[in-house]
Amino acid sequence: MEQQAFSRRRSFNRAGAISWLWKTLSGWPLPRLWRFASLVGALVYRFSKRERKVTDLNLAVVYPGLDASERRALAMQSMRHSTATMMELGYAWMAKPERIEAGIVEVYGREKLDGARAEGRGVIVLAPHFGNWEVLNFWLSSHFPFTAMYEPPKIAELEPIIRHGRERMGAQLVPTNPRGVAALLKALKRSEAIGILPDQEPDWGSGVFAPFYGRNAYTATLLPKLVARTQARVVTGVALRLPGRGFAIHFLDADERVYSEDEVTSASGVNASVEASIALDPAQYQWEYKRYRKVVEEQQGHPEANRFRLY
Known part of the structure; x- marks a missing residue:
């Protein structure tokens, strides 16, 4: 009982510190946030062994043509952007809406969403871990009826803050279960927009292996099911x-393979679409995520598994 009480107090104290930080940083101007994130990100790269190792290994796989110094520079810049995203959460969730709207200085490809809805089709937005996806959620839910799946945070005390921040402009959050999938289908049939994380590894049984930068990565198969039942447009x-x-x-047109009924072909198109968005600025992708984890798990026990081990 005492251990449980201690764990609850520690979780509450962490939540309080994090929410205080978000609230404080929400008032900072974006140039100041970026300068601070650049300094902290360089420290994270230097002292956080886990994030540095995963980032370096991922970059070695996807950009084998870069030499060690080029990969190191890209990894450090990526860590700065990932740190900036974390520091901008308070901005995206708590700053006045008009201030965030003013910070979105350019929008490219909106006609892809407007055109699909004019045709009576829903829109599936593949939103990879690139740039600041919470700002993307803000913009989408400000301009379109928008539904996205939501998984509660590990620190339960933070859920009200996160949920309010994501829903405050009208987004509908649904659970990551069959009931949530049903809600996504209904939204698409109403010619609305939904959001899907295309680069988050699903649980075993919910995906297939498909190439991501030439190496197989376990990729969710929800997309072809949604497309087949709704004829939605994918961006x-x-x-x-x-x-x-x-x-x-x-907003970029998705690779045409995403419309295939074959799950591996569709997943290959999803990964190619993510690659196309990363090409806008590779440093802004969250390379510290273990995208190839399931490949390693599958190879456990194989006599040559260690030859292929990344993480």
Whole structure:
């Protein structure tokens, strides 16, 4: 009982400190946030062994043509952007809406969403971990009926803050279960927009292996099921950071393979669509995520598994 009480107090104290930080940083101007994130990100790269190792290994896989110094520079810049995203959460969730709207200085490809809805089709937005996806959520839910899946945070005390921040402009959050999938289908049939994380590894049984930068990555198969039942249009959406100035929203046509009924073909198209968005600025992708984890898990026990081990 005492241990449980201690754990609850520690969780509450962490939640309080994090929410205080978000609230404080929400009032900072974007140029100041970027300068601070650049300093902290360099320290994270230097002292956080886990994030540095995963980032370096991922970059070695996807950009084998870069030499060690080029990869190191890209990894450090990526860590700065990832740190900026974390520091901008308070801005995205708590700052006045008109201030965030003013910080979105450019929007490219909106006609792709408007055109689909004019045709009576829903829009599936593939939103990878690139730039600031919370700013993308803000913009989408400000301009369209928008539904996205939501998984509560590990620190339960933070859920009201996160949920309010994501829902305050009208977004509907649904659970990551069959009931949530049913809600996504209904939204698409109403010619609305929904958001999907295309680069988050699903649980075993909910995905297939498909190439991501030439190496198999376990990829969710929800998309072809949604497309087959709704004829929705698929686009990739990102909020590209313009350091010190704001953000540019980009909507890109998804790779045509995403419309295939074959799950591996569709997943290959999803990964190619993510690659196309990363090409806008590779440093803004969250390379510290273990995208190839399931490949390693599958190879456990294989006599040559260690030859292929990344993480």
